[in-house]
Amino acid sequence: MNLNATMFAQAIVFAILVWFTMKYVWPPLAKVLDDRALKIGEGLAAAEKAKIELTMASRRVEEELGKSRSESASRLADAERRAQQIIEEAKARATEEAVKIRVSAETEAEQFILRAREQLREQVAVLAVQGAEQILRREVNAGVHADLLARLKTEL
Template structure:
């Protein structure tokens, strides 16, 4: 055979091989490549969505943390105000109780002072009567001289 005929036969076999590959082999390979590309693009899109959702979740968490901190600060401030109020009320009540106790003590001291004065007056009156008895060298009758002794007691 001549080289031309061999070359023509090889070209025909090559054309048949190209046609067979393009018809039967290439479509499944292209389909597999397209499916793989679609899976990759879907995966990338899902990753982008996940990143966006993560950013959104982080933002919501930050907002909630900020809100929680603000709420905690408000509650703490209210608790401190309430504690101050309770302390002020307790101080006020303690002051009132202290004033009551001081007033009661003053009243008691005044009563004791009055009792002591009365006892002292009685003793002074008795001593005055005894002194008068010794000066007069006779007994003074308290029933007879009750008016005189009463005036003497009020003067003292």
């Protein structure tokens, strides 16, 4: 066998292999590589889009948090004002009630004092009548009368 013929045959086989690879192997492989590159590009674009959306969502979240904070602070301030108002109203009602109770108690005390005085007057009158009865029943004696009057004083 001749070295030139072997080299020529190998060159023809190599050319057939190149042609076969270019015709049947390379196009599907190139298509797979192109599809993969397209998917990677789409993934990168989606990642960039997601990053932008995340940034926008973060801004919206911060804005909503700011609104919520200001709204909660406003509600808290309103609640504190309302609480102060309720406290003031309760104090006013309590003061009015205390005045009513004091007036009622003073009136009741005055009535009790008047009743007590009236009872004392009745008791003094009864005692005076009893004392006069006892004086009139006994004989007229200055020592005995002084003793009765002293007892009458202690009873009063």
